[in-house]
Amino acid sequence: NAGVMQNPRHLVRRRGQEARLRCSPMKGHSHVYWYRQLPEEGLKFMVYLQKENIIDESGMPKERFSAEFPKEGPSILRIQQVVRGDSAAYFCASSRSGDEQYFGPGTRLTVT
Amino acid sequence: KQEVTQIPAALSVPEGENLVLNCSFTDSAIYNLQWFRQDPGKGLTSLLLIQSSQREQTSGRLNASLDKSSGRSTLYIAASQPGDSATYLCAVRPGNQFYFGTGTSLTVIP
Numbered sequence: 001n002a003g004v005m006q007n008p009r010h011l012v013r014r015r016g017q018e019a020r021l022r023c024s025p026m027k028g029h030s031h032v033y034w035y036r037q038l039p040e041e042g043l044k045f046m047v048y049l050q051k052e053n054i055i056d057e058s059g060m061p062k063e064r065f066s067a068e069f070p071k072e073g074p075s076i077l078r079i080q081q082v083v084r085g086d087s088a089a090y091f092c093a094s095s096r097s098g099d100e101q102y103f104g105p106g107t108r109l110t111v112t
Numbered sequence: 113k114q115e116v117t118q119i120p121a122a123l124s125v126p127e128g129e130n131l132v133l134n135c136s137f138t139d140s141a142i143y144n145l146q147w148f149r150q151d152p153g154k155g156l157t158s159l160l161l162i163q164s165s166q167r168e169q170t171s172g173r174l175n176a177s178l179d180k181s182s183g184r185s186t187l188y189i190a191a192s193q194p195g196d197s198a199t200y201l202c203a204v205r206p207g208n209q210f211y212f213g214t215g216t217s218l219t220v221i222p
Contacts, residue, residue, distance in 0.1 A: 004155075033210065042214040043156075043201070056208040091155060099144060099163075101203075101210065103156040 002026070004094050004104035005074075012110045019079040019086070021107045025094030032075045033101065034067060037089040049075060082111045114139045114206050118213035125192055126221050133187040133216045135202035140180050142204045147176050147187050149198040150215070156201065159187070192220045 005024040013019050025032050034046040045059040049069035060067065064082075069075040079086055089108050093101040115138045125131050135145070144163045148156040160169045160176040162185070168177040175188040185202055199215040 035212075043203075043212040045209045045211070048208045059209065093156075098208075099205075100146065100158060100161045102158060103148070105155040 004092060004102050006090075006092050006104035006107050008107060009105060010108050010110070012112060013082050014112055015083055016081050019082050019109055021077040021079075021090050021092075021109070023075040023077070023092030023094075023104060025075070025092075026096075026102055029094035029096050029102070031095040031098050032069050033093045033095070034075075034077050035091045035093065037091060037106075039088070043091065046077070079109075082109075084111050087111045114142075114204060114209075114211040116202060116204055116211050116213040118200075118202060118216050120216060121214070122217040122219075124219040124221060127192060127194060129192050129220075130188070130190050131192055131218070133189070133200050133218070135185040135187070135213055137183045137185075137204045137211070139206055140183050142180065142206050145176075145178055145185050145202060145204045146210070147174075147185075148201045148203065150201060151198050159200075189218075192218075194220045194222050196220050 007022050030051050032049045035043045037043050047060045047067045048056040064080045066078045087110050089106045091106045092104045095101050117136045119134045146161045147159040150156050162169050162178045173190040178185045197220050199217045201215045203210045203212045
């Protein structure tokens, strides 16, 4: 059973470009969470999704950030018009029932 | 708002020692608590999950306890090894969100 997969592992974007981060949950998991880890800071919750639904997006910045988890395919975290402050590691976690979380390896976004 | 604190922030021990990592949280109304390890530049690996109705969980050399009423959890590592060197994170789930501490960076010296 493959673990949580994220791609790309590293992403470099210029200021103003769009970043798309993908997360494929573990087989049988329908709960997906996105977190951001800024340098020297802890993990911060961004959004919680189930298939085709956003359950809780209270940790997501109101502008430029969006997330989806379509019926088919991976979950996508999209950041529009990136700024330097968006540089961070973005982690996805999945869960079967909303209890134990399993994390992917993360996508490290660098904005130049 | 839930706040999670981990003490100490860093710990260095000689190989073979037993050690305890601490996690405290401000709101005792949680569903569960999960301990992770994070290696530099890597993702998180789940170590132990304790449901709110449980007092402890064990896996190999690891034992985690939970005292929900006092808002505390400890992770006990027996007979530490250099391969245990990593950052250890605890996370609590009061609702949909998981709240993470900032971690304890552990170095086990051969």
